[in-house]
Amino acid sequence: MAAGRNGFLLLGGVASLGAGALHLFAAGLHTEHATLARLMVVLAAAQCAAGLLAAVSARKAVPVTVIGVNLVAVAIWGYTRFAGLPWPAGLTAAEAPQFLDSTCAALGVLAIAGAAVALVRPGATLATLSTATAAALAGALAVAAMLGGAGHVHSHEGGGGHSHAAAGEHDHGTGTAWPRPFDPASPIDVSGVPEVTAAQEQRASALIRTTLDRLPAFADVNSVGALGFRSIGDASTGYEHFINFGYIRDDRFLDAAYPESLVYRVDGTARTLVSAMYIAKNKKIDDPDLVDYGGSLMQWHVHDNLCWKSGDNGPQVAGVVDAQGNCPPGSLNPGSGNPMVHVWITANQCGPFAALEGHGAGQADTTAAGRRTDTCSHDHGGSHR
Numbered sequence: 464m465a466a467g468r469n470g471f472l473l474l475g476g477v478a479s480l481g482a483g484a485l486h487l488f489a490a491g492l493h494t495e496h497a498t499l500a501r502l503m504v505v506l507a508a509a510q511c512a513a514g515l516l517a518a519v520s521a522r523k524a525v526p527v528t529v530i531g532v533n534l535v536a537v538a539i540w541g542y543t544r545f546a547g548l549p550w551p552a553g554l555t556a557a558e559a560p561q562f563l564d565s566t567c568a569a570l571g572v573l574a575i576a577g578a579a580v581a582l583v584r585p586g587a588t589l590a591t592l593s594t595a596t597a598a599a600l601a602g603a604l605a606v607a608a609m610l611g612g613a614g615h616v617h618s619h620e621g622g623g624g625h626s627h628a629a630a631g632e633h634d635h636g637t638g639t640a641w642p643r644p645f646d647p648a649s650p651i652d653v654s655g656v657p658e659v660t661a662a663q664e665q666r667a668s669a670l671i672r673t674t675l676d677r678l679p680a681f682a683d684v685n686s687v688g689a690l691g692f693r694s695i696g697d698a699s700t701g702y703e704h705f706i707n708f709g710y711i712r713d714d715r716f717l718d719a720a721y722p723e724s725l726v727y728r729v730d731g732t733a734r735t736l737v738s739a740m741y742i743a744k745n746k747k748i749d750d751p752d753l754v755d756y757g758g759s760l761m762q763w764h765v766h767d768n769l770c771w772k773s774g775d776n777g778p779q780v781a782g783v784v785d786a787q788g789n790c791p792p793g794s795l796n797p798g799s800g801n802p803m804v805h806v807w808i809t810a811n812q813c814g815p816f817a818a819l820e821g822h823g824a825g826q827a828d829t830t831a832a833g834r835r836t837d838t839c840s841h842d843h844g845g846s847h848r
Contacts, residue, residue: 476515487507540571658758663760667758677719704726707722741803742801
């Protein structure tokens with residue numbers, strides 16, 4: 464340890480560096496929420512800068528800076544474990560503590576403690592061995608959290624007890640076939656699909672993960688009406704769609720906290736939430752923003768064969784066009800528009816982005832992929848264009 468340096472401040476600086484490194488790592492796991500990821504990078508930079516200052520300067524402002532930066536980080540972590548923030552997207556619902564974020568918070572607390580001791584007792588010292596050992600342990604803990612973060616599990620109260628792993632933990636034994644069976648209780652695996660890039664894998668995995676995390680907030684079908692969701696009257700198909708026209712009109716894209724449509728499995732009078740159906744406003748089905756997001760992992764579709772009629776609570780599905788392209792009396796076919804894609808939160812043999820098949824499948828652009836990749840038509844002889 465350098466002569467005259469406060470060992471507690473050095474320890475606090477190392478802990479702040481470790482917390483900053485974890486925030487940088489976490490930013491990469493939240494790229495589906497660009498604003499949240501950027502804020503994490505800013506916070507990480509501040510923690511790392513404070514940690515470096517602690518290593519090179521003993522001025523009184525340094526421990527104050529270390530305390531202030533890490534106090535903000537720890538306070539945000541603590542609040543978001545019990546309540547959601549109105550902004551940014553990605554922090555709008557409480558999230559149960561996990562090893563990665565808890566380790567980051569613990570290092571932040573250690574940074575605050577070390578800097579506080581240095582502020583109160585500027586002349587305090589630690590033995591060189593003690594300082595080095597504590598710093599090494601803090602660094603090892605940060606590395607362990609990063610390694611574990613590639614497969615950390617999210618869980619939320621009210622989420623049906625599901626668990627899943629983040630992108631990066633794959634069972635390569637499933638091979639390259641797509642779609643492959645999806646089970647939310649197992650690690651997310653979208654790996655090994657030909658012509659799918661690493662970035663597309665990461666975005667697809669992140670979308671599945673956040674949908675599993677956020678969508679259970681809408682599990683109670685009796686409560687979603689107050690949020691603006693309205694049934695389109697298709698319960699007779701075995702699945703009932705509830706659409707939120709306010710969410711369709713906003714500028715959010717693939718945001719699990721504001722899903723444009725919810726899909727419930729029908730069992731008599733009971734409704735079980737099984738999927739989100741995200742709808743892209745004012746885009747064509749071959750828009751690069753859609754096609755490139757998950758590549759062939761995700762197949763966006765439209766419903767250009769549905770007929771709609773007016774209902775007491777909004778538009779209702781009246782059926783599909785006949786062979787001549789006509790709708791049942793009193794209904795009309797508005798044509799295609801606003802492409803959509805499903806993300807399932809329950810097990811599905813056709814994968815996490817599986818389409819509803821039969822009349823509910825919709826139509827997809829297959830000019831590039833050659834066939835739909837969100838159906839199991841190859842398993843039971845059906846076909847979709």
